[in-house]
Amino acid sequence: MRLRCKVNGEALEADDVWPGESLLYVLRERMGLPGSKNACEQGECGSCTVYLDGVPVCSCLVAAGQVEGHEVTTVEGLAEGERLDPVQQAFVEKGAVQCGFCTPGLIVATHDLLERRCQPSDPEIREALAGNLCRCTGYEKILDAVRLAADRKAAS
Amino acid sequence: MEFFKPATWSEALAIKAEHPDATPIAGGTDIMVELNFDVRRPGALLDLTEIAELREWSAVGDGFRVGSGVSYARIIEELGASLPGLAMAARTVGSPQIRNRGTVGGNLGAASPAGDSHPPLLAGAADIEVASVRGTRRIPAAEFYKGVKRNAMEPDELIAAFHIAAADGPQQFAKIGTRNAMVIAVCSFGLALHPSTRTVGTGVGSAAPTPRRASDAETFLAGELEWDSPGPLRDSVLVRFGELVAQAASPIDDVRGTADYRRHALSVMARRTLGWAWDSYRRN
Ligand SMILES: Cc1cc2nc3c(=O)[nH]c(=O)nc-3n(C[C@H](O)[C@H](O)[C@H](O)COP(=O)(O)OP(=O)(O)OC[C@H]3O[C@@H](n4cnc5c(N)ncnc54)[C@H](O)[C@@H]3O)c2cc1C
Ligand code: FES
Ligand code: FES
Numbered sequence: 001m002r003l004r005c006k007v008n009g010e011a012l013e014a015d016d017v018w019p020g021e022s023l024l025y026v027l028r029e030r031m032g033l034p035g036s037k038n039a040c041e042q043g044e045c046g047s048c049t050v051y052l053d054g055v056p057v058c059s060c061l062v063a064a065g066q067v068e069g070h071e072v073t074t075v076e077g078l079a080e081g082e083r084l085d086p087v088q089q090a091f092v093e094k095g096a097v098q099c100g101f102c103t104p105g106l107i108v109a110t111h112d113l114l115e116r117r118c119q120p121s122d123p124e125i126r127e128a129l130a131g132n133l134c135r136c137t138g139y140e141k142i143l144d145a146v147r148l149a150a151d152r153k154a155a156s
Numbered sequence: 157m158e159f160f161k162p163a164t165w166s167e168a169l170a171i172k173a174e175h176p177d178a179t180p181i182a183g184g185t186d187i188m189v190e191l192n193f194d195v196r197r198p199g200a201l202l203d204l205t206e207i208a209e210l211r212e213w214s215a216v217g218d219g220f221r222v223g224s225g226v227s228y229a230r231i232i233e234e235l236g237a238s239l240p241g242l243a244m245a246a247r248t249v250g251s252p253q254i255r256n257r258g259t260v261g262g263n264l265g266a267a268s269p270a271g272d273s274h275p276p277l278l279a280g281a282a283d284i285e286v287a288s289v290r291g292t293r294r295i296p297a298a299e300f301y302k303g304v305k306r307n308a309m310e311p312d313e314l315i316a317a318f319h320i321a322a323a324d325g326p327q328q329f330a331k332i333g334t335r336n337a338m339v340i341a342v343c344s345f346g347l348a349l350h351p352s353t354r355t356v357g358t359g360v361g362s363a364a365p366t367p368r369r370a371s372d373a374e375t376f377l378a379g380e381l382e383w384d385s386p387g388p389l390r391d392s393v394l395v396r397f398g399e400l401v402a403q404a405a406s407p408i409d410d411v412r413g414t415a416d417y418r419r420h421a422l423s424v425m426a427r428r429t430l431g432w433a434w435d436s437y438r439r440n
Contacts, residue, residue, distance in 0.1 A: 001159065019159035020191050020201055041192040043185055043254055044338060058253045061188040063181060065159040066203050109252070130337035131251020 005067045007031060008077030019065030024048045026064050027074060035075040035104045039133075046132035049105035050074045056112045058131075075104035078111060086156075087111050090149035091142075098136035106132045110146050118154050120146075158200035165207050165287075168314060173289040176311035178202040182210075182225050183257035185250070186266045210261070210316070219321035221285070224261025224314075231260065239320060241276035241327030241346050248272055248331050251338050261315045264300065267307040267366075274301065274367030275346030275359030276329055282320040288312040294319065297359075301366035325349035326436040328429035331361075332413075332421045342413040345401065345425040349433050354383050358426075363405035363418045370404035373397055373426065386438045389431065397430055398423030 003017040003026065014030040022041070027033045027050070037047035041060045048059045051073040059072075078085040084092070087110045097103050106129065113120055113128040120128065125146050134142060160178060162168040172178060178200035181187045190196040204210055210225030213235065220235065228246040232255070236243035242260075249255050249272050263271040264284060274297070277284075283294040286309055297318075300308050309315070327348045333339030344361035356377045358370040380393045407418035 018157065020157055020198075022188060022192060042189045043250065046251065046253060049253055055256045056253055057257045058185075060192060061184045061254075061257065063159075063184055063188060063191070063201065063203070065161060065201065066181070066184065066205055068161065127337075128252060131253045 001065065001068075003030075003064055003068055005069060006071040007033065008073055017064050019063060021064050022060045023050070023052070023062040023064060023067050023072065024059040026067070027059060027072070033074055033076055037101050037104055039101060043131075044133070045102070045105070046109060046129075047102050047105040049108040049132065051108065051112070056109055073108075075107050078107065085111065086152050087114065087145075087149045090145040090152070094141050094145035094148055096137060096141040096145035102132060102134040102136075106134070106142060110149065113146070114150055114153050119150055157198065160200060160202045161206055162202070162204075163206050165209055165316070168202065168204060168207060169287060169289050169312075171202055172314055173312045175200055175202070180204055180265060180314060182259045182262045182265070183227065185254050185258040186262055204261075204314070213317075216319070218324075219319060221317050221319050222260065223317050224264070225259050228255035228258055228260070238322040239276075239280070239327075240323055241279055241329050241348055242273065242320070244327070244329035245272040245276045245331070245344075245346065248329070248333075248336075248339075248341075254338075260318060264307065264315055264318070267301055267305050269301075269304060269364060269366055270341045270344075270362040271367065272329075272331065272341060272344060272361065275344050275361045276327070276348070277318065277320065278359030278367060278369050279327065279346040279348040279357035280320045280323075281357055282318045284315060285317045285319060286313045287316045288314070292316065298369055301368070304365045323348065324353075325351040326433035328433045330425040330429050332425070340412065343405070343407065343418045343421050343425075345422060345429060347426070347429045347433055349381075349437055351383055351437065354378060354381075356381070358401065358404075360401065360405050360422060362412075363407040363422055365406070368404065370401045370426075373400035373404060376400055377430070381434070386434070388438075389434050394427045394430060398427040401426035 039045045039047040043058045050059045179198035210223040213222040263273040277297040282297045331344040332342040341362040343363040346359035348357035356374045402419040402423040407415040
């Protein structure tokens with residue numbers, strides 16, 4: 001099928017899409033957007049998290065055919081030009097990134113959390129990020145980064 | 157592979173009648189795992205996510221009609237106060253991403269004995285509304301689950317909604333797993349106290365080929381509870397209730413736990429959830 005959808009604000013098309021392939025595959029292999037990572041393809045790790053119509057989902061669990069006519073925002077869509085999103089900036093500053101594989105999903109999940117709760121408690125942060133696994137950092141620096149981004153957001 | 161994307165419910169039913177083999181896909185959180193890993197290659201997918209009415213719920217009589225496509229996240233947000241048992245179960249499903257996308261309709265379609273919606277639907281005596289071009293019927297949850305991953309639907313039918321009464325008393329849900337997030341139940345238990353009818357509802361998950369009620373435990377407890385002058389529960393009542401719940405199960409040994417462990421855990425969950433529910437009834 002020919003798939004038409006809006007990705008990061010831009011109307012995109014992809015041809016010869018198998019409607020049962022995942023949105024993650026479409027983004028990475030057909031649209032040149034490798035930001036969202038493929039680590040499990042079964043919804044367990046969250047590294048493929050994107051916004052679909054404004055709601056964070058695992059893009060590996062969305063069928064390409066379901067996205068026709070819908071809107072997707074990936075980690076690539078969060079920065080404004082060269083200026084990183086405050087969540088991205090906080091991850092960099094706090095050293096919340098090691099191999100980086102989990103990072104795109106964590107950035108999107110954190111971005112969503114801070115849209116909904118500007119000063120989340122630690123339990124709220126843990127709950128919101130429970131679907132994102134990181135095998136490197138031990139999570140402490142990730143929590144630091146989320147708190148920093150939240151503080152800056154609250155101050156701005 | 158064909159991909160059907162009906163915009164209306166009647167269109168979806170017509171497609172399902174003509175292509176009974178078409179596999180419905182809602183949130184995709186079960187189906188897509190199977191597609192990604194090549195466990196399944198359906199000839200056709202029937203996408204239900206464009207059908208607005210499946211994502212709607214409404215208050216009807218003393219309860220609700222909840223569209224099969226309402227996500228767990230929305231059940232928690234929008235219906236949590238009226239359907240606390242189901243909302244508690246929904247909070248334990250997967251992760252935020254899974255709850256944003258996964259639906260009760262999909263849980264019912266998959267009919268896994270471990271599905272977390274099932275115990276509260278059983279305890280709350282929900283009806284499942286299924287439909288085809290031939291018409292609509294309501295199946296009580298207790299008759300919906302037919303075997304491991306089998307339900308009572310005909311090949312041309314789709315799940316439209318479930319009907320469930322608003323809680324008229326305390327409800328509880330408990331689930332055993334290795335951690336808090338992202339875990340399939342080793343076993344689970346749902347409890348609903350119904351002071352208005354002086355009855356009790358239960359649902360046992362992941363401890364038999366299908367989710368099921370613990371009917372003897374319900375009858376026993378309804379007879380023992382002192383609804384009018386609620387004092388502390390006697391230990392003997394708690395223990396007997398736990399035993400009867402465990403007896404209702406017919407668990408197996410598998411990678412997640414042994415049959416013995418499941419029976420034991422069920423009796424503990426039954427006692428605890430009853431303690432919590434009764435305390436809350438006494439306070440009100
Ligand atoms: C990482 C992860 C964690 C999970 N954790 C849990 C958990 O903790 N507890 C739990 O219970 N489940 C869990 N699941 C399983 C899954 O999320 C649930 O079963 C969910 O309810 C499925 O809903 P869905 O809308 O995504 O279903 P889909 O995958 O779209 O469909 C599931 C099945 O139902 C059928 N179907 C869907 N809608 C209809 C309809 N309207 N009419 C007829 N048939 C229909 C489909 O054909 C398919 O057979 C998890 C899954 C993943 C990937
Ligand atoms: S790749 Fe999608 S959740 Fe792991
Ligand atoms: S930084 Fe390596 S998985 Fe998180």
